[in-house]
Amino acid sequence: MKILVATGHTQGIHPGDYHYCIERELVWIQEPCGRDLRDPEGPCGCGRGFAGAASHRATTTAMVVESEMTRDDMVLAFQTSLEDGGWPPEWAEDVTDENLDIAARLPAGAIITRKLESFFVRGAMF
Ligand SMILES: [Zn+2]
Incomplete structure (x- = not known):
């Protein structure tokens, strides 16, 4: 199963880049704040x-990336993460499906960036 994870690859190509994540941890898409929406x-x-x-x-x-994780594994991981982060753990299924939905449309190795609700392929690591 293809999943979307954090990566430091291609960081710095864009001046607005930042990377404080752990390499290859699961990621999810948060609603932008009002300032970023503008x-x-x-x-x-x-x-x-x-x-x-x-x-x-x-x-x-x-x-x-290709992962051995199942959807259930991911839901469980996100439940724990959301709860730890002070977010509603009930979001776990939606957050998982959004992650899988983005990953399913791209080949393993694709590196993407985001602008609000849009995602862009920046490069690839094979
Ligand atoms: Zn913001």
Whole structure:
């Protein structure tokens, strides 16, 4: 199964890049704050970020990888992560499906960036 994880690969290509995640941790897409909805290139950066499930930090680059994880494993991981981060654990299924939905559309190794609800392929690692 293909899943979307944090990566530091290609970091720094864009001046707005940041990467505080753990390499290859699961990521999820958070709703941007009001400031980023108006300007996703702005100083907050949540509108161009992927949230790390383990680190509770964020990165602007995510990669599609083949994983042994099942959907159930992911839901469980996100439940724990969301709860730890102070988010509703009930979001776990939606967060998992959004992650899988993005990963399913791309080849393993694809590196993507985000602008609000849009995702862009930046490169690939094979
Ligand atoms: Zn923000």
